Amino acid sequence: EEMFFAARDAARFSAGHIGLEELIPDVQSMTAADFAAAGALGVVDEESDTIMLSRKEFNRLLARIERLEQWTGLRRKAAPGDCTPLPLPEDADMDDLMKQNEACRYLSCGKNTIKGYASRGLVHSYRKGKFTYYSRRELDKKIRKLRDTL
Secondary structure, three states: OHHHHHHHHHHHHHOOOOOHHHHOOOHHHOOHHHHHHHOOOOEEEOOOOEEEOOHHHHHHHHHHHHHHHHHHOOOOOOOHHHOOOEEOOOOOOOOOEEEHHHHHHHHOOOHHHHHHHHHOOOOOEEEEOOEEEEEHHHHHHHHHHHHHHO
16 A cells, blocks of 8 residues: 555656655755655755756666556556557658668668657658658658657
């Protein structure tokens, strides 16, 4: 029962429905030593009320939140079959389109990665016969821009 309420509160907090003060009533009076004793990650900067995390700790925390959201039903894990390609339009510019294996070589990524981009809506995939196609212009515009921001 405690696990259920903890997961529910964590999901409500991550969705922005409740604040930290509702989860931890005495959070305003806590010091850096209190956070360290409680096992909190990161370093507390008392002047700006922020917690500094390393990238590794941040990614671990995000993964835990995603698992909680999936477990509570707030987020559904994408299934491999969720990226159903659109039918190839009749007037498609075949010079702009490339097959999936060509697109993977073009982006230097694997097949699952480009399918993930399509399932998240970053690019469109098109099917004609047994082949899946991607637009070179769309890959340039969306994916390369995304990689540049990282």
